[in-house]
Amino acid sequence: MNDTTLPPSPGEAPEPDLAPGLTPDLLMRFLDGELPPEERARVERLLAGATEVQRDLLVYRQIHEDLSEIRLRTGGGRRSVWDRVHQRLTRPLGWILLGTGATAWLIYLAWLYLSSATPSWEKLMSSAVVIGILLLFASVIHERYREWLTDPYRDVER
Amino acid sequence: MQPEIERELIRKCRGGDARFYEPIVRAYEPQGLRVAMGMMGNADDARDALQDAFVKAFQSLGRFDTDRAFGPWFFQILRNQCRDLLRSRKARFRVEVVDDGIMEFRSDDDDGSFDRHFRRNDARRLLWQALERLPEDQREILVLKELEGFRYQEIASILDIPEGTVASRLFNARKGLKQVLDQMGVTYP
Numbered sequence: 001m002n003d004t005t006l007p008p009s010p011g012e013a014p015e016p017d018l019a020p021g022l023t024p025d026l027l028m029r030f031l032d033g034e035l036p037p038e039e040r041a042r043v044e045r046l047l048a049g050a051t052e053v054q055r056d057l058l059v060y061r062q063i064h065e066d067l068s069e070i071r072l073r074t075g076g077g078r079r080s081v082w083d084r085v086h087q088r089l090t091r092p093l094g095w096i097l098l099g100t101g102a103t104a105w106l107i108y109l110a111w112l113y114l115s116s117a118t119p120s121w122e123k124l125m126s127s128a129v130v131i132g133i134l135l136l137f138a139s140v141i142h143e144r145y146r147e148w149l150t151d152p153y154r155d156v157e158r
Numbered sequence: 159m160q161p162e163i164e165r166e167l168i169r170k171c172r173g174g175d176a177r178f179y180e181p182i183v184r185a186y187e188p189q190g191l192r193v194a195m196g197m198m199g200n201a202d203d204a205r206d207a208l209q210d211a212f213v214k215a216f217q218s219l220g221r222f223d224t225d226r227a228f229g230p231w232f233f234q235i236l237r238n239q240c241r242d243l244l245r246s247r248k249a250r251f252r253v254e255v256v257d258d259g260i261m262e263f264r265s266d267d268d269d270g271s272f273d274r275h276f277r278r279n280d281a282r283r284l285l286w287q288a289l290e291r292l293p294e295d296q297r298e299i300l301v302l303k304e305l306e307g308f309r310y311q312e313i314a315s316i317l318d319i320p321e322g323t324v325a326s327r328l329f330n331a332r333k334g335l336k337q338v339l340d341q342m343g344v345t346y347p
Contacts, residue, residue, distance in 0.1 A: 068305065081191070
């Protein structure tokens with residue numbers, strides 16, 4: 001059987017640097033041990049006369065060895081990922097309940113206040129105080145937000 | 159984790175009880191963190207991506223087919239999360255940082271020779287830097303194959319591409335890495 005006449009896999013163009021009959025697909029599967037024994041033997045025969053490809057394979061094998069031996073520092077002493085994930089999964093429910101409850105109370109208190117027999121001028125004065133506080137609060141939030149948008153260090157962690 | 163136990167936990171999580179998610183998170187955290195570090199280049203961004211991926215996976219469990227393995231599905235979410243995060247951060251900073259402090263070096267190397275040990279560690283450091291210079295799709299496939307040792311079928315499932323594309327992409331990635339190493343003046347092997 002003349003191995004060098006074997007066509008590349010369907011849809012795959014032969015690589016100009018490779019020996020005839022060898023394709024990137026075959027070569028990579030060979031390198032990564034993803035070929036059945038008979039295909040493996042065929043690639044070994046094809047490689048026999050391809051010195052350049054053999055040299056490349058040697059480089060890829062050494063790279064594989066070095067990369068697989070890299071141990072990454074994952075910051076083991078830090079807080080577990082689960083703690084943060086758990087917080088993010090459970091806290092939204094708490095915020096929704098708190099927000100809904102607080103809004104319901106505010107509406108109820110406002111209704112009590114408006115429907116009470118308190119004189120109008122007293123209502124006006126206390127409303128002015130509450131609205132003033134709310135306006136100041138909103139202004140501070142707005143200012144902080146604008147500062148945050150233009151802060152060049154906003155993504156720097158302490 | 160055994161597939162039956164994993165399936166049972168996922169069924170319970172779908173009921174909204176996050177407690178049953180803990181064993182799954184703990185089981186996939188180490189590998190997930192390494193994959194994310196390989197893609198993001200540093201531990202802090204990797205942790206952010208991993209947390210986001212776990213949260214997204216939990217929120218999407220309703221759409222998850224329990225006849226399939228959770229791993230590839232989760233790593234697909236993680237990979238997308240890493241890509242999104244990389245895009246948003248690059249768009250903002252436009253800087254690339256190679257984090258030398260990310261690697262831990264082995265002391266149980268080869269024949270025990272001190273010189274050889276340092277040479278190999280130096281080679282690994284340069285290799286890591288070269289990896290950072292590769293395009294995103296080449297880097298991610300090398301991370302999945304070389305750092306984590308996934309099979310072609312698993313990589314195809316994670317990246318949602320045919321197995322043939324995995325092989326050709328790996329070929330281009332390895333070739334690309336070799337070229338980068340050449341440009342850096344590193345001779346391999």
